Amino acid sequence: MDKNKYPFANLNDQDLQQVNxxxxxxxxxxxxxxxLIAYEDDNNQ
Numbered sequence: 001m002d003k004n005k006y007p008f009a010n011l012n013d014q015d016l017q018q019v020n021x022x023x024x025x026x027x028x029x030x031x032x033x034x035x036l037i038a039y040e041d042d043n044n045q
Contacts, residue, residue: 009038 011019019036026034 005042006039007042009040011038 023036
């Protein structure tokens with residue numbers, strides 16, 4: 001993946017809390033650590 005094409009998404013505190021909750025839920029369900037990364041898609045502008 002080209003890092004220049006997909007910059008990190010600018011998430012507010014509420015968005016980050018939702019991502020953290022989903023990471024925790026998925027980790028518990030899978031029995032292994034899950035880490036989610038949010039990128040912006042500059043190609044859809």
